[in-house]
Amino acid sequence: MFPLLTKIMIYVIMALSVFAALATISCKNLFHSALALIAVLLGVAGIFIFLQAEFLAMVQILIYVGAVMTLVIFTIMLTERIGDKQISQNNHQSLLAASILLALLFFMIRLILGVAWPVNESTLSAHVGTEELAKALLGTYVFPFEVISVVLIAALIGAIVIARKDNS
Amino acid sequence: MIIPLEHLLIFGTVLFAVGIYGALVRRNIIGVLISIELILNAVNVNLVAFSRTTSLSPEAGQIFAIFVITLAAAGAAVGLAIVLALYRVRKTILTDEVTLLKW
Numbered sequence: 001m002f003p004l005l006t007k008i009m010i011y012v013i014m015a016l017s018v019f020a021a022l023a024t025i026s027c028k029n030l031f032h033s034a035l036a037l038i039a040v041l042l043g044v045a046g047i048f049i050f051l052q053a054e055f056l057a058m059v060q061i062l063i064y065v066g067a068v069m070t071l072v073i074f075t076i077m078l079t080e081r082i083g084d085k086q087i088s089q090n091n092h093q094s095l096l097a098a099s100i101l102l103a104l105l106f107f108m109i110r111l112i113l114g115v116a117w118p119v120n121e122s123t124l125s126a127h128v129g130t131e132e133l134a135k136a137l138l139g140t141y142v143f144p145f146e147v148i149s150v151v152l153i154a155a156l157i158g159a160i161v162i163a164r165k166d167n168s
Numbered sequence: 169m170i171i172p173l174e175h176l177l178i179f180g181t182v183l184f185a186v187g188i189y190g191a192l193v194r195r196n197i198i199g200v201l202i203s204i205e206l207i208l209n210a211v212n213v214n215l216v217a218f219s220r221t222t223s224l225s226p227e228a229g230q231i232f233a234i235f236v237i238t239l240a241a242a243g244a245a246v247g248l249a250i251v252l253a254l255y256r257v258r259k260t261i262l263t264d265e266v267t268l269l270k271w
Contacts, residue, residue, distance in 0.1 A: 025190035126226040155242035163249035
């Protein structure tokens with residue numbers, strides 16, 4: 001409707017997400033970094049909406065922000081000594097890691113800008129709603145779908161078995 | 169496409185690099201897990217951006233993004249269960265204080 005406004009909003013969301021991601025990895029207090037991660041996840045959900053992947057945005061908010069982050073925050077509450085400023089949260093590899101990753105980032109961005117991406121006009125105009133996604137998930141991708149279901153149930157049962165107290 | 173594909177890819181790359189940095193330098197295991205969630209989200213951004221523009225089948229990228237989200241949830245559940253079990257036994261969740269398998 002308003003292309004310029006939408007454009008500005010996407011860039012603002014991207015900038016905020018990157019800022020929140022930097023906060024996620026630099027906060028001393030792990031609880032704050034979990035809250036910053038929620039901001040990143042919501043920003044990514046906003047990007048999904050702009051890319052017309054509404055179902056994915058919904059799944060992102062429901063599963064990530066709703067379930068995974070609740071789990072993470074619970075674990076932080078159960079384990080960490082929050083507010084203990086004496087404990088360093090970083091190991092001694094920060095400088096090395098930062099320099100290597102900056103080099104990686106530089107080369108990746110050069111690579112991305114150097115390639116002529118073949119933008120497919122038919123894909124660009126196709127609308128993939130929840131219905132098309134469901135048809136693909138239960139049609140072409142039905143076997144991976146079943147496998148991922150088994151993986152998820154096995155992982156959740158395993159998590160319960162690992163985390164429960166030993167009564168014996 | 170309202171913004172060029174390259175900008176979305178650069179956004180994904182920046183998130184990915186930030187996530188890897190976090191996973192490498194954090195001492196707290198929960199911090200490492202949080203950084204891994206960041207990495208998986210960067211991958212999802214790329215998948216959806218590609219499925220929107222260059223892919224031949226428009227829904228493949230979104231399907232794979234759903235799979236990635238599912239695996240991230242499974243990974244987070246198992247990882248956090250391990251963290252809880254570890255905290256119960258060793259009373260620490262700092263990676264360099266857990267050296268049981270190192271001699």
